[in-house]
Structures are given as C-alpha cells and as structure tokens.
Amino acid sequence: MTVGIVVLGTGRIGKMHAELIARQVPGAQLAGVFDVTDSAAELGAELACPVATSLDDALAIEADAVAICTSTDTHVDAMVAAAGAGRAIFCEKPLSLDLAQVDRGLAAVEAAGVSLQIGFNRRFDPSHKAVADAVAHRAVGDVHLCNITSRDPGPPPISYIEGSGGIFCDMTIHDFDMARYVTRSEIVEVYATGAVRVDPAIGEAGDIDTAVVVLTHENGAITTIDNSRKAVYGYDQRVEVFGSEGMASSGNFHDFNARIATSGGFTAPPLQHFFIERYTRSYLDQWKAFVEVVRDDAPSPVTGADGRAPLLVGLAAWKSLREGRPVQCAEIA
C-alpha cells in the first residue's frame, strides 16, 4: 500500500514537505496540494499532482492522509475537518496558540479515531535521537540535568513574529518538546527570563529574542534552555543529558570539514547554516515514521498530547517572564 498524502499549505515548510513526499519518502505519494495563494498551483505543476483551491476540495481528493502546514491559526479547523473526512493527520507545530482550541482539535481526532502525528521533527534528528535512546537504555543512569542550546542564525521577519506566539511558543516550543523527549519526564515547573538584545523591533512587537528557561521535571531532573534569534556562526543546536552514570550529548556539524593550521592556530568553517541543512534527515525520517503510522497502524511517535504539553509550557514561560517567578504548570489551563 502506498500512503497518499495531501499537503495543506504550501508556504516554505509545506513546499519542503510536498517535495519530500513526492520524491524521497518510500511508500508515500503526494496526492495533492492546497493553498490559499498561487503557490499551490506552481508546486502542483512542478510535482505533477492535483491542486485544490479550498479546504473542502482538498479533502475531496482521494487520499489516506493530510499534512497540515497552513498558518497556525487555521490548524485546528483543518484538523477537525480532516478528522471528519477520516484522514490520518500530520500537523505542524504549534497545534494552536490556544489550549482550548488544541483540546477541541484533539477531541475531534479522538472521536474520529484517526491517527495524528505532530511535526516535532527534531525528535527524528539522528543526533538528538541518539541522546534520547541513550537515556532510554539507561546509559546515563538517572537523569539529573539537561542542557539545551538552541540558537537561530538570524531572526524571522517581524510580520512572522507578530503571529507566532512569541519566542516561547514559536521557537522554544521545540526545546520544551526536546526536554520531554530526552529526559522522558513531564515538565512541572518553569522559570523564564530573557531580553531584547538582537533587534529592538522584536521588542516593539512584544517579543524577546534572547531567553533562558529553567524547567523542573516530574522525575526531579532540571533542564536549562538558552535561546537566541541570532548566532552569527551558524545554526547552533545542542542537547546534553547528564545523569548518575554519564552524559549523552548531540551537537552540530560544521558546514564542511576543513582545518587550516598556521603559527597562529587552527581555523575551521562556521556551522551548517540553518534547518534545511541541519534537519533534512529528520524531516525525511519523520515522514517515514508517518507512513508506518498510516500504513501499518503503528503508534504515533509524536502524539496529540506531545503537541499539547510544550504549548502549555510555553504559556507558563510567558507567565513566568511577566511575573518574575517560577510558575507551576498546574497553574496553566
């Protein structure tokens, strides 16, 4: 069986997913594309697949699944509609910026009994996955500490930031997911601090661009996260889990591997530039997993609950930042 997938939303990330599905995912077929802009028509021509001009049309295409890559505020409506149409669902993060909306979407999915996988692709990065696997196999013993460094090479446009939910719900949400993924324990408390250091316009948009978050997990582990919207030396993505028996860590690749040594020392190239270079393999493996979910009825590797939890942490982080104190997750929702 080949899994037919309709991609909803053909912006930057949707286009990438459509191309991967069309060309590189064994067992998957691009059944159609939809967008409210002209981008869908262009992409459909390039990838030789049907093009839908409305969500209804998109759900009328015969297919096994949809990939929801539209703007965040439309995720839940699309999820509810797709669930109603009996489609298995892949949904980009965040599910929504509103927990009540998230709950509405998850309820529809559950009622329809369709599969759901959330787009936390970093879980499929082989480096980070090796850290999670090491913890799962108890190579580091009991987890005591987890450090996550996550720095983008440059900030997104201010227009993007305005609807993003701010750094904690847009960018750090990946790190909240990572913290749960690698420590294998829920987050119970959040302390967040931060500042505007990269671009004053980000502050004017009500957001920050530099952040530090401390998480306390149910099992007593403590996670630190540091974020910046601008690391001039490349995309910096590191995870480290420390425990009673050792440490597991994942790191970056340099853009290429060359060294020049002179009397002054050694030089090496910057890091890989951004997520396209760094996380290609994670996106591909994410889709391979989704094919198994739909085709083989395998359990979802990133469930609806995995989509909800880091959003709640993100909201708690904003509350912590505003109130200047650690916030219990139980205070939210």
Next chain:
Amino acid sequence: MTVGIVVLGTGRIGKMHAELIARQVPGAQLAGVFDVTDSAAELGAELACPVATSLDDALAIEADAVAICTSTDTHVDAMVAAAGAGRAIFCEKPLSLDLAQVDRGLAAVEAAGVSLQIGFNRRFDPSHKAVADAVAHRAVGDVHLCNITSRDPGPPPISYIEGSGGIFCDMTIHDFDMARYVTRSEIVEVYATGAVRVDPAIGEAGDIDTAVVVLTHENGAITTIDNSRKAVYGYDQRVEVFGSEGMASSGNFHDFNARIATSGGFTAPPLQHFFIERYTRSYLDQWKAFVEVVRDDAPSPVTGADGRAPLLVGLAAWKSLREGRPVQCAEIA
C-alpha cells in the same frame, strides 16, 4: 538559457547524475537518457524525459551536452561521437584504461572545439576544495608534504574489479587527481607497494586491495597515499597538505553527531557510510560548474589533461609495484 543534458549510461552513477540534473541543478534540464539495458526506460519514466535505445538516437536528441556514464571501455567512442555531434561533454573517470585511446578522444574533442569536463567530483567537495584553496592562497606556504587517506567501506564485486583497471586506475586515480589538485604540481615519480589483505578473490582477479603510493611532484613536494578496499568504520577520506607556513586538512563527518560519556570514556558513531552520503554536495557542485562551462563558456574546472594525467600515474604505479622500484612518469608513454 537552460542547459539540456542527455545522460549516456544509467547504471548506479548515471542514474544519480540524471536525478541531480532533473531535480536539483539550477539552469540544467535532463534532455534524455540512454542505456543498453532497460534501466534507461525506467529512469526516463520516473524523470519524464526522452529515452534513447542507441548512442545515435541519444545524440539525435536536441541537447547542449552529454554526460558519459557508460562503462569505461566505451567512454572514448562516446566522446568521439558526441564531439562529432557538437555536444559539450561531461565524462566520468577514468577516460579509458589506454592512453592511446585517451589521446584519440581528446584529439576529437579538440578538433570539434567542444567543452570537456572530467568527473573528478572530489575536487568539488567543499572540504577538499578548502584545502586546495588554502594552498592556492599560500596559507600553507611552499608545499612540502601531502598525505591522502582513501579507504572504501567495502570492496566492489569481483566482476567490477575485473574490468576496472585495478586499484590504481579505478580507486587511487581519484587520489592521484587529488594530489595534483591540492599541491598544484605535476607528478613526476611514483613508488607503489601493496598487498591483498581484504579478500583473496581480489588477488585471484589480479588486483590488490591495500596499497601505499609515494609521489614526487615537479615542485619537490612528496605525497603519500594509503588505500584500503575495506574500512569497517565507514568511508574514510582525508587530505592533508603540509608546508612552510602551515597545514591544511580535510576530513570526514561522523554519520551523526552524538557522544555518550561514561566512566569508561566517550563513544561516537561511525563515519558516513559511503560516497552517496559523503560526496552528494560535490556531485551537485560539479554539475553547477558544468552548467557554467556550457552556458557561459567558462573554462573547464577539470580538463582533458586532468583526465589523462592520473591515468598515466596509475599505469606508472602498476609498473612500480611489478618492478619493485620508483618509476618516472616519463617512462610511461
């Protein structure tokens, strides 16, 4: 202008080139594919391009260029025919195993005045290229020594080895090209030694699987090369140039970047498995360069002379191994 390219030969490497041209090379178009086997028809269907069933038919397809990816013994005939048809030519290495044939092919190319680029893709690997660039910019001063380690993860089938020209003309030929490329100096003397250590069947086929070669360059630099057909820890590709002012080196990437630290020490994953993983970017950049050669009449980055020289060194290496002495390149043809 888009450069139309017909791929001649759709075995493993030809198929890879055709897919790159069709999908990932800006300014290039896959104008057709040809093979003496059914593989061309399959690939043509996948990539939606004309399929030729003879070389003549392939050259009848309207196109700017051909990519010669057929078996080594047919390279020169295809080159002569393509030159006669006025096509720009990309040709895989080695040009031939016979210097006289190489000269016949290069004469035809020169007579026709068409462009020619040889498939020494490793020159386009950004890590090795950084070494060559550092030497070119005199970051290491005068070149004194060059060390090349080149080890495959596993040997090819014996049937392949039989028509390959042996390790020096099939595998080490890349390293001879690399030595010329990074030191920027012709090779004048060759001392080769080696043995059958990986698989006795390789010896029975008249070849060796483990080799060490010492090259003396015109400018006095000395290059060492070591080869093995089987490195169990992955594809090992390293180049190092040492000179009066420093050293430039290129190395490998691990398959992914994770470390596990326990009381016993640290562990890391094996290297990237083979050339598909390691040299993808070099293949892509090779095609980008070829587009410029054809479209912009740019000088070829890997000329016919660059194709001929390492073959001659390979033949000298075989002579050195047989006779147990250093051989002058001037002794060959």
Next chain:
Amino acid sequence: MTVGIVVLGTGRIGKMHAELIARQVPGAQLAGVFDVTDSAAELGAELACPVATSLDDALAIEADAVAICTSTDTHVDAMVAAAGAGRAIFCEKPLSLDLAQVDRGLAAVEAAGVSLQIGFNRRFDPSHKAVADAVAHRAVGDVHLCNITSRDPGPPPISYIEGSGGIFCDMTIHDFDMARYVTRSEIVEVYATGAVRVDPAIGEAGDIDTAVVVLTHENGAITTIDNSRKAVYGYDQRVEVFGSEGMASSGNFHDFNARIATSGGFTAPPLQHFFIERYTRSYLDQWKAFVEVVRDDAPSPVTGADGRAPLLVGLAAWKSLREGRPVQCAEIA
C-alpha cells in the same frame, strides 16, 4: 629580587602551593611553612624551609608575602595579622563565609596598604583566560549569554561539606567568579534551584549536590550555571560566552588523546580526572602573577572586591533556593 613567601596551612591545597613555589615559580622562594598539624614539619623537611608552629612564628619569618591556605574560618584573622605585619597576601577562596568578616579583613588590608590576591585560580587557566580575552577584545561583540558547566568527578567527604558553606559558597563560588570574569559585568540577580541526587548524606548535611543557577548581569547578560558533585566521566569544566558577534568557549581535555574506531563507532578516553590534572597550569600562572604583584607592585589580578562579590552571590543563591524566587544581590548585605 626574589619574592619570599610563607605558606600558612599545609593541607592538600597548601602543600601543592608550597611545592609549586619551592620548585617551579621563577622569582619566588618558599620562605617557610606553617600548620597546626604535623603536616608542616614533613613538608618543611621535604622542601628544606623553616617550619613555624604558630601564626605568630610564621609572621616572624623574614618574607615578603604569605599564602593563606588554612581553613576558611581562619582566613580573616590570618589576613588581619599578615596585613599588620606588612606582608603581601595571597588568600585562598572563599575569604570567609561571613560578609562582615570579609569586610573586616579587607579593611585591614586597605589600612595596611599591602597587596592582596585571591585564589580564584581558574582565571589563570589558559582556556578560560582565552574566553575572557576574546570578550575583552570584543571578538564576540556585546555579551548576551554565558553558560558555565562545572561538575566534579566525585563529592568531597561529608566532614568537608559541613564547614564548606554549602555548594554555592564552596563550589559554585568559582563559577560566580568566572561569570564576572568572562562577562566583565557585575551580577545583580540570582535564581537558584537544585536537588540532592548524588548522595542522601549530602542532603542530611543540609547541602545539595546538583544545582542550576541563573544570573543576571548589570549589562543585561544572562549566565546559566549547572553543577554536579559527581560526573563519572571526569572533571567537566566548560565556559561559553555568546554575543552579538560570536561565541567563545573553553573546554576539557581527554585524559589522553587516542581513538579506537570499529564498525560500532569510535571511542575516546574519559576527561582528565580532577583539578590537579586540569588546573596545574592555572596554579602556576597564578603564582607568576603574584610574584609580579609583590615584586613589581603590579595591580592585583584578583582583588579583594573580586573575593567578596562571589561570596555575596553565593549567599543570594542560598536565599533564592530557600525562597523559591529570584533574589536581587542588593537584598544581601
């Protein structure tokens, strides 16, 4: 001029200092040793220097300076006495666990006009120093973030912990100093969390063994510190400063530099075991600096104020941990 130094206190650290002064510090001479135990007599015999059996006797030895390496609770009294005797003073950290005592000692030093250098040796580690220098030369631009990882290979005896001032005043105090040193900015706010994860007996002694601290600096930089009393893979000491123009980081050395690669991957040895291996060079350079302070009247590289500030931060950290909220340094003392 040779700087004669009397070492007060010949426990583990005092003995090390005495040996360095006697044998490896150009321009320094071990003028005598003093301890309340027999250890001074043994050491004096080994290093062929006078042995004092009381502080008064020790200060009666003709010398330029004293090195106060006695137990923490005797530091200030020794400092006051030494200042009164006109000796230049090197004093181990922490100066005291009581700010009022610290102020008494610093006042005596100032009144006497003698030089004072505090034993924050890590400032002299060439790796950490390179980070501080990079920041000073603005190689990383404005400082946004600083991450410090500081993990001991194993906990000290419980008896030691009891008089130590707890993890924040004993162990993290080095990191508070490091944060001030590399960011070049005072600490204004402290948020601390932590737990007993290594050994319950540490908890019973009123201390914790696993800690995370977030510092806010006057210039807006945010520092994270993570500590553990037990890293099974060796002594883990890393500092990273991130800013608008880049990042500077210092790291560890493996115990030796060997790699074994097999089909399962690569292995490397554990880190250097503890401070004797890791920080030898810092101790030596610390003494070279002290010789310049005494002999050349150079400014102290680690002043009394540098000794006081991290103690105050340590006290603030304890307050933060107890009260579960960020604490302003201005709330202390």
Next chain:
Amino acid sequence: MTVGIVVLGTGRIGKMHAELIARQVPGAQLAGVFDVTDSAAELGAELACPVATSLDDALAIEADAVAICTSTDTHVDAMVAAAGAGRAIFCEKPLSLDLAQVDRGLAAVEAAGVSLQIGFNRRFDPSHKAVADAVAHRAVGDVHLCNITSRDPGPPPISYIEGSGGIFCDMTIHDFDMARYVTRSEIVEVYATGAVRVDPAIGEAGDIDTAVVVLTHENGAITTIDNSRKAVYGYDQRVEVFGSEGMASSGNFHDFNARIATSGGFTAPPLQHFFIERYTRSYLDQWKAFVEVVRDDAPSPVTGADGRAPLLVGLAAWKSLREGRPVQCAEIA
C-alpha cells in the same frame, strides 16, 4: 627498596631526567650526577646530590643504576663500564650510530647480566600506548596499514645535526621504534625519500629535513612515516594503525582548549609546542617502569634488541635514499 640512580650527562635531556628522578618518581632516588661540563655541579647543587667529575667517579657512587644521557658517541663505552660495575642501565637513544658498537655494548650487558632499558619514551605516552594496546587486544584485527606523522616545531642547531646520524638515525628512529611497537612486527624492507626544504644549511651538513619512509613489516603490514623538522603550528605527533576490524589512532593536544566562533568560522590555538609539553607524562612513566625493572626484576619494556632494530632501519633508510630503491633490512649488518 628505593632505586638509586646516577645520571650520566646533564645536558638538556639528562637534566630533565635528573629532576624527574629527584622529585617525581616514586621509589627512585637521584644518587648522583656526572657531566664533563659545569652543568653537573649546578644541577647537583639544585637537587642536593653528589657530583662526579669522571665516569669512574660516577660509577664509584653507591647506586643501583645509571642513566646514560651523554653524547651518542660515548653511550657504548659508558654502557660497558656500567655493566662492568654491575649497574642496571637506562640508556638514551640512539645506542650508537654504529651497529658493531651497539653489539659490543649489548654483549657487555648480557655478559654482566644487568638490566637494560632504552629511552624510547614515546612508548610510554598514554595516547600512543593506547594504540599499541588496542592492537595487542586485537581491537583493529589484523594490521594492514600504519601511518606515522612526526614533525618537530623547529630544527635543532646545525652543530647538533652534524653528530646526530642524520634525520633517520636521530629523529625518524623514534618512528621506526613506534612502527615496531604498535604493529608488533619486525621491519623487513625500507623505502625512503626526502629533501631539504626547511633550511639549506641542513643540506650543507649532509642531512635532509623533510622525509617520507615506507616500511614493510614481517606480517605484511605497511607503514608510512612523514617527517619535517619544522611545523609552524606546533609539535605534530600522530600514529594510526588500520586493520581488518578497525583503526586506532593517537593525536595531539592543542596548547589549550578554547574556541572562538564568528561569522567567519571557528579558531583554536596551536598544538603543544614541543616534547617537554607533549611527552612529560611519557618520561615520568618511563621512569616508573625502570624502577620496576630494577627493583622488581621486571622484564625490560624496551630491550637492547629494541634499541638495535630501529638503528638498523635508519641505516637502511639512508641506503635507500642514496640508491633510490627499496632496501631489505637483511642487506644491512
């Protein structure tokens, strides 16, 4: 029992050995020093030990062993005399530049039944030792290839070169020993090439400063060695053994461990400068082993045969270079 050792020869290396023995080697005692220059008197004063003004006087000092650190041309005479006096012997490399002399010395040692350990200290470097151990434990399977890079930071004085036996008997001799040590197999054939690239005065002294040597071992392994008298980026010492089941390698340490990352890439410091920094631990461990040889009658870790073999290879290398062909070791002696 404490092993009393008289150091014969107090030049650079003898002085270092005397200081190590006097201060850092458990179970050893510096029983005296001897030199034909005033350096012995100075050193004896510093280390508080008897000073001999003739070899006879030195051998009259009550001691268990001597360390022969005099000039190469006096090694054998000192060895014969020390053996006659019943002393255990540590002797610096090379034993002599003349095989007949070596044999005379070894015969005297054997006749006297005293212990002998040769100063190939690099065997005690923990990084290189880990490579040798990995091979011994068959972690890399059958040995196919061995690569040794050995580059000094700068050439010695011409006066030193003149009596040194040339690069192959002075510098490469360490690498010949290393090749035997890590591959665990005798060398049967040598091919050497080289040039004067660093300093013409070295050529005028009849030596070369840049060399490549290929060794064939009895077990079929092939070793490459590359040498330079001047690596501007520091002392470069690397060993790599490749076999059927993997690879073991040892490398260098940077002078310190710091990285600066900017938009242009990463920088790191040069390597440790020279043997004092790099091989300190090997010297210490060499002495610890010698104490066991003398005190416990343990087998010598570096025997007279281990001293003779690399000298023979060095002489074969000179013959190969002169005659431009591979030379069998059996042709020498």
